[in-house]
Amino acid sequence: MSAMRLFCRKYFLAWCCISAIGFIPVLADAAAVGRFQFVAGSVSVIDNQGKQRAAQKGAEIAEGETLSTAENGTAQVRMIDGGIIALRPDTQLKISAYRYQGKEDGSENALFSLIRGGLRAITGAVGKTNKENYKIKTASATIGIRGTDHEAVVVLPSQANPSNGLQAGTYDKVNVGATSLTTNAGVAYVGPNQVGFAATLNQAPVVLPTMPNIFRAAPAPTAKQTPSAAKSDTQSTTTADSGVTNAESAPAVSTTGSTEPTLNNLTGVNSSGSSLNTLNQTVTTTGGSTISIGMTLVRAAGTSSEWFGGEYIYSTATSTDPNAFRGAVDGGVQLPNQVIEQGNALVGFSGKAAGFTSSGSSATSPIAPDGFTPAAIRIGTAVNQDVSSSSVAGVPVSWGRWVGGNIAVYSADGSTLLGKIDNTSRSLHWVTIGSVPSNFLQPPLTGTASYTVLGSTNPTDLIGNVGTLTNATLNANFTSARANTTIDVSFNSPTNTSNWSMTANNVPISKTVDDGFRSSTALSGTNGMTHTVSCVGPSCGTQNIGSANGHFVLNGQGAVVFYTMGSGKVTSTGQTSLSTFTPSSVVTGAVLFKK
Numbered sequence: 116m117s118a119m120r121l122f123c124r125k126y127f128l129a130w131c132c133i134s135a136i137g138f139i140p141v142l143a144d145a146a147a148v149g150r151f152q153f154v155a156g157s158v159s160v161i162d163n164q165g166k167q168r169a170a171q172k173g174a175e176i177a178e179g180e181t182l183s184t185a186e187n188g189t190a191q192v193r194m195i196d197g198g199i200i201a202l203r204p205d206t207q208l209k210i211s212a213y214r215y216q217g218k219e220d221g222s223e224n225a226l227f228s229l230i231r232g233g234l235r236a237i238t239g240a241v242g243k244t245n246k247e248n249y250k251i252k253t254a255s256a257t258i259g260i261r262g263t264d265h266e267a268v269v270v271l272p273s274q275a276n277p278s279n280g281l282q283a284g285t286y287d288k289v290n291v292g293a294t295s296l297t298t299n300a301g302v303a304y305v306g307p308n309q310v311g312f313a314a315t316l317n318q319a320p321v322v323l324p325t326m327p328n329i330f331r332a333a334p335a336p337t338a339k340q341t342p343s344a345a346k347s348d349t350q351s352t353t354t355a356d357s358g359v360t361n362a363e364s365a366p367a368v369s370t371t372g373s374t375e376p377t378l379n380n381l382t383g384v385n386s387s388g389s390s391l392n393t394l395n396q397t398v399t400t401t402g403g404s405t406i407s408i409g410m411t412l413v414r415a416a417g418t419s420s421e422w423f424g425g426e427y428i429y430s431t432a433t434s435t436d437p438n439a440f441r442g443a444v445d446g447g448v449q450l451p452n453q454v455i456e457q458g459n460a461l462v463g464f465s466g467k468a469a470g471f472t473s474s475g476s477s478a479t480s481p482i483a484p485d486g487f488t489p490a491a492i493r494i495g496t497a498v499n500q501d502v503s504s505s506s507v508a509g510v511p512v513s514w515g516r517w518v519g520g521n522i523a524v525y526s527a528d529g530s531t532l533l534g535k536i537d538n539t540s541r542s543l544h545w546v547t548i549g550s551v552p553s554n555f556l557q558p559p560l561t562g563t564a565s566y567t568v569l570g571s572t573n574p575t576d577l578i579g580n581v582g583t584l585t586n587a588t589l590n591a592n593f594t595s596a597r598a599n600t601t602i603d604v605s606f607n608s609p610t611n612t613s614n615w616s617m618t619a620n621n622v623p624i625s626k627t628v629d630d631g632f633r634s635s636t637a638l639s640g641t642n643g644m645t646h647t648v649s650c651v652g653p654s655c656g657t658q659n660i661g662s663a664n665g666h667f668v669l670n671g672q673g674a675v676v677f678y679t680m681g682s683g684k685v686t687s688t689g690q691t692s693l694s695t696f697t698p699s700s701v702v703t704g705a706v707l708f709k710k
Contacts, residue, residue, distance in 0.1 A: 151192055208227055495535060
């Protein structure tokens with residue numbers, strides 16, 4: 116998989132990708148809600164701080180943590196109320212809430228978020244009496260239970276195979292009991308040996324007439340249904356080297372002897388007799404030849420760290436200057452299971468960092484483009500705000516911003532804290548895109564498109580003020596590979612009263628996967644591009660500059676633009692491509708567009 120090309124240089128990150136390389140902390144200050152009974156292959160846990168640790172048999176998990184299995188990973192978890200959850204390979208499940216005080220008095224509660232992959236669950240005390248208190252949420256439905264043993268699978272758009280009847284969405288198969296699938300358009304009730312399906316939140320769920328081939332008969336995991344049994348590990352013995360107790364035999368996710376299909380083996384036969392594997396992206400012909408169909412699954416996210424790149428460098432400023440440089444981050448394309456999120460909110464990614472204050476020292480790391488340090492970036496003490504989500508072409512997208520605090524910079528493997536970036540009174544704006552084949556990040560080669568705003572973060576400046584996005588447009592001519600965009604924002608506060616407008620016309624669109632489009636004041640006049648910025652108000656300086664960096668996604672069905680505008684003074688450095696910018700005000704934000 117090729118690395119994503121940077122849209123801009125120096126301190127401004129326009130489009131990056133996310134990795135969840137973590138480290139192993141001690142579980143503390145959080146009550147355990149379950150423990151691993153079986154672990155095989157690569158399985159990890161991401162805690163509430165975005166830190167990752169390897170899963171181990173017997174290890175505890177806490178409310179709010181996310182369980183993640185790789186393509187070779189499976190796991191079985193026993194919850195504190197006696198319930199059992201068995202995770203398939205390539206699965207991400209967040210334990211959003213899990214409360215049980217030893218009695219079924221209505222205070223018990225279980226809420227899971229199945230982000231991708233599949234699981235098999237046998238409910239315990241939670242949901243036995245108060246069934247409405249147990250739910251599994253996905254991007255397209257909410258699964259409720261009626262006392263049950265059931266299997267839920269989320270098929271991503273990139274894994275769908277419509278020609279073979281496998282659609283993207285949420286599937287739920289009932290083995291014992293019953294479940295309900297609820298969307299904004301209705302409810303479907305699913306009985307034993309039936310499968311419910313919900314394509315999107317805005318489509319009515321249905322009970323399928325036939326069993327999809329992602330479900331096959333398999334031995335059920337045996338759950339202890341009493342809390343006292345759930346809390347005692349001494350009541351069962353362990354089969355040598357299996358990691359599975361005889362009281363809770365290995366479920367369908369066992370790595371040996373299982374007939375259960377997994378999401379890394381979603382196969383079907385098309386009309387020509389060829390066998391398709393939708394996750395591995397291969398086709399096996401009737402003659403036995405296996406051919407790659409060239410769609411590596413990736414997940415992308417973009418961030419703006421409020422600093423111009425390439426054409427401008429900031430003048431030397433004291434640490435007390437609100438416009439002083441405080442560091443920058445950068446990144447590249449990563450695999451889907453390397454995204455670190457809590458619900459829809461981004462909490463970490465891997466990439467590069469520069470200008471951060473080194474841990475245990477007042478010194479800062481190099482800030483030159485070639486001085487970026489490979490790093491795992493974590494939200495640290497910042498907080499997420501403006502978090503929202505939607506979908507483009509059926510693929511989930513989210514956006515928000517990290518506000519205040521310190522952004523933590525770890526070594527690339529997540530094991531060592533390298534330093535921090537002071538984010539006080541500032542925001543790092545981000546947008547994430549769900550798992551897609553890599554070629555979905557390439558724009559169309561022909562045609563035109565006009566886009567409307569799907570969502571945006573609130574624009575911010577470097578001293579803590581929050582403004583308003585008043586207008587944003589984007590139009591593209593893919594045949595001529597040119598784009599036009601406008602961004603208008605306003606601020607009305609005692610320390611920032613200003614109205615900003617930026618227009619970038621005839622901006623070249625790269626037809627190479629992941630390159631996107633990029634415009635700035637310094638590039639205006641290059642290859643026919645025009646880029647103008649205006650700032651009106653008492654907070655504006657004498658000269659205005661700006662940068663618009665974006666990317667078309669999902670085969671041009673959507674786009675993201677990160678923008679930065681500054682007003683102050685520009686002085687030539689004597690170099691051909693660089694000037695010094697002394698800002699009186701800098702504003703930035705992110706806009707998500709849909710066709």
